[in-house]
Amino acid sequence: MKKIDRIVIVGFGSIAQALMPLLVARYDAEFVIFDKEVDVDRQLVADEYSACLIRKMITPRNFKEVLGHYLSEHAFLLNLAVSVSSEALIELAQSFQALYLDTCIEPWEYSAEQHSNLTSNFSLRESLKGFSASRPPESATAIVAHGANPGFISVLLKKALVQMAALNGIAFEGGNPQDWAMLSQQLGIRVIQVSERDTQFANVERSSGHFMCTWSVDGLITECLQPAEMGWGSHEAHVPEGATLNRYALAMKEQGREIRVKSWSPNYLDFAGYLLTHNESLSIAEYLTLGDAANPIYRPTVYYAYHPCDQAVESMALLASGDEEHVLSKEVLKGNITSGIDELGVFLISDRYQSLWMGSNLSIGKARKMARHNSATSLQVVSSIVAGMAWAQAHPKAGVLESERLDWEFVYDIVEQYWQPIVFQQVDWRPVESGSLSFKGFMV
Numbered sequence: 001m002k003k004i005d006r007i008v009i010v011g012f013g014s015i016a017q018a019l020m021p022l023l024v025a026r027y028d029a030e031f032v033i034f035d036k037e038v039d040v041d042r043q044l045v046a047d048e049y050s051a052c053l054i055r056k057m058i059t060p061r062n063f064k065e066v067l068g069h070y071l072s073e074h075a076f077l078l079n080l081a082v083s084v085s086s087e088a089l090i091e092l093a094q095s096f097q098a099l100y101l102d103t104c105i106e107p108w109e110y111s112a113e114q115h116s117n118l119t120s121n122f123s124l125r126e127s128l129k130g131f132s133a134s135r136p137p138e139s140a141t142a143i144v145a146h147g148a149n150p151g152f153i154s155v156l157l158k159k160a161l162v163q164m165a166a167l168n169g170i171a172f173e174g175g176n177p178q179d180w181a182m183l184s185q186q187l188g189i190r191v192i193q194v195s196e197r198d199t200q201f202a203n204v205e206r207s208s209g210h211f212m213c214t215w216s217v218d219g220l221i222t223e224c225l226q227p228a229e230m231g232w233g234s235h236e237a238h239v240p241e242g243a244t245l246n247r248y249a250l251a252m253k254e255q256g257r258e259i260r261v262k263s264w265s266p267n268y269l270d271f272a273g274y275l276l277t278h279n280e281s282l283s284i285a286e287y288l289t290l291g292d293a294a295n296p297i298y299r300p301t302v303y304y305a306y307h308p309c310d311q312a313v314e315s316m317a318l319l320a321s322g323d324e325e326h327v328l329s330k331e332v333l334k335g336n337i338t339s340g341i342d343e344l345g346v347f348l349i350s351d352r353y354q355s356l357w358m359g360s361n362l363s364i365g366k367a368r369k370m371a372r373h374n375s376a377t378s379l380q381v382v383s384s385i386v387a388g389m390a391w392a393q394a395h396p397k398a399g400v401l402e403s404e405r406l407d408w409e410f411v412y413d414i415v416e417q418y419w420q421p422i423v424f425q426q427v428d429w430r431p432v433e434s435g436s437l438s439f440k441g442f443m444v
Contacts, residue, residue: 001393001394002074002099002392002393002394002396003074004027004029004074004075004076004099004389004393005028005029005030005074005075006029006030006031006032006070006072006074006075006076007023007027007029007030007031007032007075007076007078008032008033008034008067008070008071008075008076008077008078009031009032009033009034009078009080010034010035010058010067010077010078010079010080010081010084010089011034011035011079011080011081011082011084012033012034012035012038012042012045012046012053012080013035013080013081013216013218013332014215014216014332014334014378015080015103015147015215015216015378015381015382016033016035016078016080017042017045017373018334018371018373018374018375018378018379018381018382019078019080019382019385019386020045020046020048020049020051020373021049021371021372021373021374022371022382022383022385022386023049023386024049026386026390030052031046031049031050031051031052032051032052032054032070033046033051033052033053033054034054034056034058034066034067035053035054035055035056035081036055036056036057036058037055038053038054038055045373058081058084059108060085060088060108063084063085063088063089063092064092067089067092068092068096071092071093071096071098072096072097072098073096073097073098073140074098075093075096075098075099076098076099076100076101076389076392076393077089077092077093077098077099077100077101078100078101078102078385078389079100079101079102079106080102080103081106082106082216082218082219082222083106083107083108083109083110084106084108085106085107085108086102086104086105086106086107086128086144087127087128087131088108089102090131090142090144090400091131093140093142094135094139094140094142096140097140098140099140099141099142099389099392099393099396100140100141100142100143100392101142101143101144101146101385101388101389101392102143102144102145102146103145103146103147103150103151103381103385104145104147104150104219104279105121105124105125105128105144105145105279106124107119107124110222110226118222118225118226118227119226120226120227120229120251120277121226121229121277121278121279121281121282122229122246122249122251122282124279125279125282125283128144128400131400132399132400132401135399135400137399138397138399139397139399139400140396140397140399141392141395141396141397141398141399141401142399142400142401143388143391143392143401143402143403143406144279144400144401144402145279145280145283145402145403146384146385146388146402146403146406147381147384147385148344148377148380148381148384149194149196149278149280149304149344150278150279150280150283150402150403151280151381151384151385151388151403152380152383152384152387152403152411152415152419153194153280153344153345153346153403154280154283154284154287154402154403154404154408155384155403155406155408155411155412155415156345156346156358156359156412157192157284157346157348158180158408159358159408159412160346160348160356160358160424161180161183161184161187161348163356163358163424164187164348164350164353164356165183165186165187167353167356167426168187168353170183170186170187177287177288177404178290180287180288181287181288181289181290181298181299182290184288184298184300185290185298187348187350187352187353188350188351188352188353189300189348189349189350190233190235190300190301190349190350190351190437191233191300191301191302191347191348191349191437191442192231192284192288192300192301192302192303192346192347192348192349193261193263193302193303193304193305193346193347193349194278194280194281194302194303194304194305194306194344194345194346194347195263195264195265195273195305195343195344195345195346195347195357195359196265196273196304196305196306196307196342196343196344196345197263197265197267197268197271197273197307197343198214198307198308198309198312198340198341198342198343198376198377199268199309199310199339199340199341199342199343200214200309200333200337200339200340200341200342200364200375200376200377201309201310201311201337201338201339201340202309202311202333202336202337202338203336203338204333204336206311206314206315207329208328209318209326209327209328209329210315210328210329210330210331211312211315211318211324211327211329211330211331212311212312212314212315212330212331212332212333213308213309213311213312213315213332213333214308214309214312214332214333214334214337214342214375214376214377214378215332215375215377215378215381216332217330217331217332218330220308220312221319221324221327223256223276223277223278224255224256224257224274224276224316224319225255225256225257225319225322225323225324226255226256226276226277227251227252227253227254227255227256227277228251228252228254228255228256228258228259228275228276228277229249229250229251229252229256229277229278229281229282229303230249230250230275230281230282230285230301230302230303230304230439231248231249231250231281231282231284231285231286231299231300231301231302231303232245232248232249232250232285232299232301233285233299233300233301233302233439234296234297234298234299235301235437235438236301236438236439237438238438238440240252240439240440241253247293247294248282248285248286248289248293248296248299249282249285251277252275255322256274256275256276256277257274257276257316257319259274259275259443260272260273260274260275260443260444261273261274261275261303261305261431261442261443261444262305262431262442262443262444263305263307263347263442264347264357264427264429265343265345265347265357265359266343266357266361266423266425266427267341267343267361267423268343270429271307272307272444273304273305273306273307274305274306274307274308274316275303275304275305276304276306277304278304279402280302280304280403281302281303281304282302283402283403283404284302284404285299285300285301285302287404288300288302301439305347309333309340311333333375334373334374334375334378337364337375338364339364340363340364340376341361341362341363341364341376342360342362342375342376342377342380343359343360343361344359344360344362344380345357345358345359345360345423346358346359349429349430349437351437354426354427354428355426355427355428355429356424356425356426356427357423357424357425357427358422358423358424358425359419359422359423360376360380360419360420360421360422360423361421361422361423362376362379362380362418362419362420362421363376364376366420367379370417370418371418379418380418380419383414383415383417383418383419384411384415386414387410387411387414387415388403388406388411390410390414391406391407391410391411394410
């Protein structure tokens with residue numbers, strides 16, 4: 001296990017603040033944090049955990065000098081900021097043999113592409129794959145896109161596949177990507193939804209121009225304005241009008257905020273979620289592909305169906321013009337949340353067996369009991385971060401990799417306590433009476 005004596009964090013928003021109690025419980029280390037804004041609340045949290053908080057915007061011009069001063073082979077670099085390049089920070093960390101983790105593949109800035117949408121996750125991921133292939137063998141471990149989702153949801157997927165196989169009398173002992181893809185095919189899985197219904201509620205009124213949500217406001221806005229993307233299944237016969245198919249990934253002409261899909265969760269039951277682009281929709285789809293990526297023998301359709309808290313949905317109306325010019329102020333709901341749960345899981349929809357939903361039913365009350373400065377949403381994210389960090393310490397020369405390549409049992413065993421209660425439920429749910437599992441049948 002590699003020793004870590006300094007943790008360097010870029011970005012000190014709601015997720016980084018929620019991470020601090022878990023880090024302090026696990027590491028006897030120095031904490032150095034950079035953020036472009038330092039207000040009273042941020043400073044109070046940093047002081048509570050004896051962290052050094054430095055007001056500094058990390059840019060392409062200064063990142064090597066600013067961050068490099070604090071990196072060494074016993075450092076861990078966490079990139080928890082929006083628009084701070086994953087590739088640039090990975091290269092820097094690896095030059096010092098430092099470990100690295102982020103929760104989302106980030107560019108230095110999101111540029112406008114076709115249809116006036118922001119840079120797609122497909123483009124970001126393909127660039128990262130090329131970058132990863134160019135790195136020297138046995139480079140320091142850098143885990144990308146490893147929060148709740150993307151991240152732990154890919155671990156939970158494997159747990160759910162194993163459970164579903166056992167329920168249906170299917171023996172499974174494999175562990176390489178082809179084995180998992182063949183198991184998914186054998187189970188008849190046509191659609192994998194990352195299904196999330198957030199019912200947390202804060203006792204505050206939302207004023208005009210104010211954007212509220214239970215995690216990063218900047219992150220949610222970016223996802224709402226990016227093109228709606230998903231992993232495209234081999235059973236899909238018709239590409240939606242105006243959409244672009246790139247091997248395993250389909251990008252619609254609409255932004256994520258404009259597309260809603262039918263989903264289901266054990267507590268809320270039927271709901272309509274927004275099809276927001278996420279890295280796991282693409283990484284899972286490619287991971288579970290059999291045959292050629294452009295003409296697969298088998299691949300499920302994979303996408304994120306997200307209904308954020310009601311106050312966030314109201315806030316999303318501010319993006320109706322296709323940009324954020326009407327957003328005047330931003331707030332992450334946390335201490336003022338009075339009730340609710342964040343129901344987040346993987347929903348495996350089969351044409352052969354009963355479908356299966358497996359995920360967290362974590363309440364705001366339980367989250368607060370487990371860790372200060374957390375909501376149900378943030379605790380699901382930060383618990384996965386510390387599990388990913390532990391895996392990287394145990395495997396410090398693994399290079400650049402996504403969550404699907406981690407030891408799922410190792411990660412699951414650390415995260416499970418924070419995601420409890422974990423619900424496991426079989427269901428005969430279908431989006432339409434005909435039982436069709438093509439994407440068209442899921443659209444609202």
